[in-house]
Amino acid sequence: MVSAFQSPLTAAVIKAKAREFGVDLVGIADGAVLEENTPPDFPKKPSDITEHDAGRVIILGKRYASGTTRIKRWDERHKYYNDELTLTMLEEASLNLVYWLEDEGYPGIIIPPTHVDPWAYQNDPDEHLTTLLSLNHAAVEAGLGTLGLNLQLLTPEFGPRVMLTAVMCSVDCETDSPMTEALCKGPECGRCLSTCPGDVVGHWTRDWAACDRYRSPHGFAQLTDHLENIFDESDSDKKLDLVRSEESFNLWQSILRGSGVVTGCRRCQDVCPVGEDYARLLEDALHVIPEDTPDKQARLTAMVDAESNQNMPAEFSANRRWIGPVDDK
Ligand code: SF4
Ligand code: SF4
Structure with missing residues (x-):
């Protein structure tokens, strides 16, 4: 039994550890809520990824560097490179959290923002492919923000200027609830x-x-x-x-x-x-x-x-x- 080797963990301890690894935002969604509420155009559920370790979906967010945000051109390569470094840091923080959870007795799995469903590809490079789970919708369930006019995630701290990953893990801790007010104007x-x-x-x-x-x-x-x-x-x-x-x-x-x-x-x-x-x-x-x-x-x-x-x-x-x-x- 895996549970015999598990230390009790609270949501506060998990969040503090995630921040220690460098993320700016962290919220915890109940995997069962995500199972019951699949967003439009995202047919997959956490249990389609793993039947064992999807009890909690921990959403991690890292803010973009503001210096590049202030550059107006959309196709500025400094923005691409700076954002790629932000993503690298977020991915490393996610992996650190997974190994820490494992040390506490809880197997975890990362849902990165860049991994699309390969089975959905139909030999058309112009077709939009979704990630396996919608991290924006999951972040709302984890209490981090609400969706805007173009369905981007808005947060009180950084607006939409955040990157997201998720770590799924069946740790029996408290979960967050969606915000009670829409942020989009x-x-x-x-x-x-x-x-x-x-x-x-x-x-x-x-x-x-x-x-x-x-x-x-x-x-x-x-x-x-x-x-x-x-x-x-x-x-x-x-x-x-x-x-x-x-x-x-x-x-x-x-x-x-x-x-x-x-x-x-x-x-x-x-x-x-x-x-x-x-x-x-x-x-x-x-x-x-x-x-x-x-x-x-x-x-x-x-x-x-x-x-x-x-x-x-x-x-x-x-x-x-x-x-x-x-x-x-
Ligand atoms: S929706 Fe946003 S990311 Fe997409 S093209 Fe428009 S400004 Fe760029
Ligand atoms: S607050 Fe304004 S800019 Fe932001 S998502 Fe809503 S409509 Fe768009």
Whole structure:
């Protein structure tokens, strides 16, 4: 019996240990609640990953470095590299927590933000593939925040400017509950839509496949496009130019470190005014949104009008549990 070798652990002790390993945010969701509440477009449940060690889903968050957030260009490679380092640190903290839990007698397993379901791939690089569990939705269940207009996770401390991982483990400790107020200011704010370079943000939704081209600019879709262009080029000089192009260089660098593949555009996270860090570290550099257009403003006005007439989109209803209680809608 594994239980004979287990030390009793409280949620407070687990959270203190996670912070000691370097994470900024930690919350603990009840695995049974995640089993019963699968988010839209995420058919997998914790028990599909492991039938043994999914009693608790510990969500860990690490904030982005603010210096790169203050850079306005979405495709700035310093942002990709800095974010990749943040992810590396978060992954190491997750692994440290797993080994510590194991020492206390509890086997654990990491759910990283970069691992998509390989069985879902259908030979289409442009298809959006989800992670095995939605870490954003799980973070809401763990009391860390609520979802915003484009379904990004917003936290009181850092708004959406956090990376997440999860550690699953069947430790019998207290769990957290979702927040009782929605953090998103809705289309009246709409800054995530105004800034989006791909214009993929909708009314409590986003076009995830189109977003992927920005979130992962040198990822698998660009790699296959580039290889196809090289194969299709009949002129041998032009073919060589393509092989030696900046596109090849960016892909090579990204394959080397993951920067521009597991990291990329996060403009919607940068400009969101939610979070204690916004006024303190970001507002002076990010208040003006150069990508805004009259057309985007007109769409936001239409959303505000629809909401004032209680005409909420289906995407809002589908995600209402995680957007949070918006009493007047
Ligand atoms: S990550 Fe970039 S492309 Fe995707 S929704 Fe945010 S701003 Fe738009
Ligand atoms: S930018 Fe505004 S509308 Fe978008 S998620 Fe943040 S608070 Fe909500």
